[in-house]
Amino acid sequence: MSRVPDTGAELPSLRDALRSSGFTLDGVADVLGDRASRALNREQPVPAELVTRGSDDPVAVLVRLFGLGCPVETAQVDRALPGWGADRLAALGVVERVGDAVRTLFDLRPYGDGEHEWWVLSDLAEGVTRRPLPVDHVLGIGGASMTLASWTARRPVDRALDLGTGCGVQSLHLSAHASSVVATDVSERALATTRFNAALNGVDWDVRAGSMLDPVADETFDLVVSNPPFVITPRTDAMPTYEYRDGGQVGHAVVEGLVRTVGGHLRPGGVAQLLGNWEVPSGGDWRDVVRSWIGGTGLDAWIVQRDVQDPAEYAELWAGDGGHRSGTEGFEQMYAGWLADFDSRGVGEVGFGVITLQRPRDAREPWVDLVDATTGPVASPMGPTVLAGLEARTWLAExxxxxxxxxxWRCAPDVTEERHGRPGADDPSVILVRQGGGLGRSVRADTVLAAYLSVADGSLTAGQALDAIASLVEASPDAVRAQALPQIRELVADGLLVR
Ligand SMILES: C[S@@+](CC[C@H](N)C(=O)[O-])C[C@H]1O[C@@H](n2cnc3c(N)ncnc32)[C@H](O)[C@@H]1O
Known part of the structure; x- marks a missing residue:
């Protein structure tokens, strides 16, 4: 693989040239249109190749060069990036000459959060190189990167840590709301890419080499984010040890270790958010697995399981992820290796989710909420929901x-109610309360809860409303409170009831 270009004083002018040429998120979306954009997000380049073929539009030329890996005539690149052009790109080491054309050595693309526009360099994906990835491949912006970016609880903070920075995508987001960002990785290539992207985007990070929390020993942060190398990988010779996804340990030990130790690096009120996989024993419950990691940390924990796969599905996903094709000997060896590895530990399924941990500000019992949200979409971005959920759960604990x-309490504006019943029946047999945003919760309400929600408009306290309902249904106030309180707490925690 080519050496990652050095950072230099000229990188801001490259950023300016990319922006002036219209090589922005909107510019690329306009040129590609919906169909080709969506296909490219699925790593299918054919529609984008067809849409941009033969075009002299600067954005189309830059998409062909940097996004699709096509050789592009030198003169076209010169016209597309005035002031830079093919010669300077080649001198920088971002492209190589191929006769009268140049070909990119890296993926370079616009990226943003709606408010900020950035450009991100990373290694070329296997869809472009058409070869299995080398083990020191530096990942671009993928689905997991965007999941973590979406779920990050963003509020202004002093110190933030991006552990396992890769190309620096999480650090770009952090630099929008943290006074200082420390970015760490074990991969020298990832660190060089992160430094390049910091310089290209005119931001300043403290970039450090080292494994997991070693580079920040004795330091604390307000926010730690990590899309760690969480992929569970058999420790056999047949398995390539990809730096970008494999932390070199057995089973889910990388994620478990991080959950157990990250608390020592959180300031009071500080939050850590990690992605992870967890192995669930056959017949077991994922909650027992992750609960055992949190015990004794003293941290509040909110863990949302977003996906579950059986060992075969997991093996297919990750054997294919490195560019190994189904039907090849390597793929089949790896597949069998994964199954044997999971069998050796009695694993029935593998969960994936988002782990949010918080160090309480004061001495109190930590709260724990383990949520299964494996079906249905959630809000995008999820960060505002996570922030509100942290505040609500902390308020409940206090x-x-x-x-x-x-x-x-009052019902949040995105809450609606559905009543289902037999035709002609006087009363509904099922009442469902649905949340439009956030985690998209859907809760079956019994008579008392439905009655409470119908009057939850901020005028009566929950105690007053429940006592009135008790007298209407001729039940004891204590019994009605005992029945409704856990349900109301759940709705408060998830933002269906707000103050
Ligand atoms: C899945 S990638 C995430 C990259 C990027 N942060 C993102 O969100 O897309 C995991 C990163 O962790 C790094 N890594 C692997 N082992 C590590 C370790 N022991 N300590 C710190 N980082 C590690 C890899 O080099 C890679 O850059």
């Missing part, structure tokens, strides 16, 4: 049932 009963 105020207890007395606080809940003493508060005049």
């Amino acid at each position: 105020h207890g049932d007395r606080g809940v009963l003493g508060t005049a």
Whole structure:
């Protein structure tokens, strides 16, 4: 693979040239159109290749060069990037000459969060090189990167840590709301790419080499984010050890270790957000697995399981991810290796999800919420929901049932109710309360909860409303409170009831 270009004083002018040429998120979307954009997101380049073929439009030329890996005539590149052009790109080491044309050595693409526009260099994906990836491949912006970026609880903070920075994508997001960012990785190539992207985007990060939390020993942060090398990988010779996804340990030990130790690097009120896989024993419950990691950390924990795969599905996904094709000997060896590895530990399924940990500000019992959200879409971005959920769960832990009963809750504006019943029946047999945003929760309400929600408009406290309902249904107020309180707490935690 080509050496990652050095950072230099000229990189801001490359960024300016890319922007002036219209090589922005909107510019690329306009040139490609919906169909080709969506196909490219699925790593299918054919529609984009057809849409841009023969075009002299600067954005189409830059998409062909940097996104599709096509050789592009030198004169076209010169016209597309005035002030830079093919010669300077080649001198920088981003492209190589091929006769009268140049070919990119890296993926380079616009990226943004709606408010900021960035450009990100990374290694070329296997869809472009058409070869299995080398083990020191530096990942571009993928689905997992975007999941973590979406779920990150963004508020202004002093110190942030991006552990396993790769090309620096999470650090770009962090630099929008953290006064200082430390970015770490074990891969020298990833660190060089991160430095390049920091310089290209005019931001300043403290970039450090080292494994997991070693480079920040004795340091604390307000926010730690990590899309760690969480892929569970058999420790056999047949298995390539990809730096970008494999932390070199057995089973889910990388993620477990991070969950157990990251708390020592959080300031009071500080939050860590990690992606991870967890192995669930046959017949077991994923909650027991992750609960055992949190015990003794003293941290609040909110873990949302977003996907579950059986060992065969997991093997197919990750054997294919490195560019190994189904039907080849290497693929089949790896597939069998994964199955044997999972069998050796009695693994029935593998969960994937987002782990959010918080160091309590004061001495109190930590709260734990383990949520299965494997079906249905969630809000995008999820960060605002995570921030609100952290605040709500912390409020509940600090105020207890007395606080809940003493508060005049109201239904959030995105909450709707569905009533289902037999035709002609006087009363519905099922009442469903649905959340439009956030985690998209859907809760089956019994008579008491449905009655409470129908009056939850911020005028009566929960205690007053439940007592009135108790007298209407001729039940004891204590029994009605005991029945409704856990349900109300859940709706408060997930933002269906707000203050
Ligand atoms: C899945 S990639 C994530 C890259 C990027 N942060 C993102 O969100 O797309 C995992 C990163 O962790 C790095 N890594 C692997 N082993 C590590 C270790 N022991 N300590 C720190 N980082 C490690 C890899 O080099 C890679 O850059």
